Amino acid sequence: MSESRHDYTADTAAKDSPRAASTLSSDVVDLLAAIRDALDVPLPGVEDRDERRFCRLMDDRRSAVYATLKALLDERDPRIIARDAEYIRRRTADTPITYTVWQPAGGEQV
Template sequence: MTSAGCGVNGREMLPADVTDLLSAIVEALDIPMPSIEDADERKHYRLLERRATDVRIAWRSLLRHPSHPDLHYDAAYIRTCTAEQPVTYTAYEPDRAGGEG
């Protein structure tokens, strides 16, 4: 039996603000693979690079001010940056990647 507030196997759940920040990071970096076109591959690389920079900025801010963390603010910052940099390339589609049919 687990005590109140404990998760699976007796481990505590992550705090909501930590989960929010981690979710924002995954949303920013989990972008679709590009098509095999060179232009799409370049756009994919550039987008991933920009989004990783935004995540790094949020982490750096958090590490510089560890006594005043505001993880919800950092998550919102990452989400705002992500929304400003949408996927603009053609995503890879296995059915259209050269198969006959």
């Protein structure tokens, strides 16, 4: 199962904007997509173990996003945007989902 419910590239994300045109650079769109993908994870199952793993995963991914945004705001150098998007993607890949995903009573995944 894929972690993310979305599979957008920078171009696809720009095309899906309400006006079908983006005023954001492709690097910014890619960074925003990396942030979305890092934080868009399924809910954990009801076991305490699953909730603890979910919390650790989200703490790690949030810290990667926070560090990236802090660096961007502190340095204000647009040349690092692509590097930071890759950093978030690498951290996301390094922290896969290891918990049981919550399933509704009927077994259909949300």
